[in-house]
Each structure stands twice: as structure tokens, then as C-alpha cells.
Amino acid sequence: MKHAVALFIAALALATPAIAQEPTTLTIPMHAKNGSHEDGTAVLTQGTDGVRVVVTLDNAPDIAQPTHIHIGTCSNINKAPEYGLVDTEKGHGDSVVRGIKLSDLLKGTYAINVHKSGFDLGTYASCGDIKG
Numbered sequence: 138m139k140h141a142v143a144l145f146i147a148a149l150a151l152a153t154p155a156i157a158q159e160p161t162t163l164t165i166p167m168h169a170k171n172g173s174h175e176d177g178t179a180v181l182t183q184g185t186d187g188v189r190v191v192v193t194l195d196n197a198p199d200i201a202q203p204t205h206i207h208i209g210t211c212s213n214i215n216k217a218p219e220y221g222l223v224d225t226e227k228g229h230g231d232s233v234v235r236g237i238k239l240s241d242l243l244k245g246t247y248a249i250n251v252h253k254s255g256f257d258l259g260t261y262a263s264c265g266d267i268k269g
């Protein structure tokens with residue numbers, strides 16, 4: 138029995154460095170686009186069932202601003218949203234994207250994109266590249 142416990146501890150010690158390398162949280166800068174002055178941050182946190190994304194922007198208007206994760210970078214973004222987030226309202230949005238991993242977002246090329254409004258989706262108000 139003692140031997141089994143010692144083996145278990147040894148296995149845990151071996152496994153821990155691999156787990157520790159998985160990112161659990163990441164803060165990225167959000168940059169204003171098209172004169173919006175909506176600079177800010179997005180904080181991505183790995184949860185048990187998905188990735189929580191908290192967007193915080195300065196100088197945001199009172200209207201809801203559609204917000205998504207898109208494939209691509211802010212300078213070369215795919216127009217189709219990849220993952221929906223809650224609208225950013227008064228500069229704040231708090232979403233959980235279920236079934237994805239922060240490590241997978243980091244392996245790919247993704248950006249968080251805030252659109253000017255539901256009426257003007259083609260104008261981007263703020264964007265941040267998801268990278269470590």
C-alpha cells in the first residue's frame with residue numbers, strides 16, 4: 138500500500154510540469170479602430186467547461202456592440218464570426234464560450250472583434266489578437 142502511494146506521488150510529480158504549462162489565464166490589449174477610442178483589455182480564463190472572456194473598453198457608447206471571436210488577426214480578419222460572445226454594453230462584456238480550450242485558441246490564429254453596432258457590423262470599433 139505504501140508502495141502504491143509512493144508510485145502515485147511520483148506519477149503526480151511527473152505529470153505536474155505538463156499541466157503547469159497549460160495557460161489558465163491571458164490578458165490581451167484591445168485596440169480602438171476607426172476612431173472609436175475604444176481601447177481596453179480582454180481577459181481570457183480557462184474554466185472547466187470552456188473559456189471565459191471578459192471584455193473591458195474605454196469610451197464605449199451606450200448601445201450594445203456585437204462581439205465575437207473571429208479567425209485571423211486584427212489586421213487580416215475573417216469577416217465571419219467563429220465564436221459568439223455576449224454584446225459589449227457600456228464597455229463591458231462577460232461571456233463563456235463552452236467546449237473550447239484557451240490552449241487551442243493560442244495554437245490557432247484568433248482575434249476578439251467588437252463591432253460598432255448591430256446596425257453597422259461592417260465597422261469595427263475595437264480588436265485584440267489572442268496571443269500569449
Ligand SMILES: [Cu+2]
Nearest residue numbers: 204205218250
Ligand atoms: Cu464579429
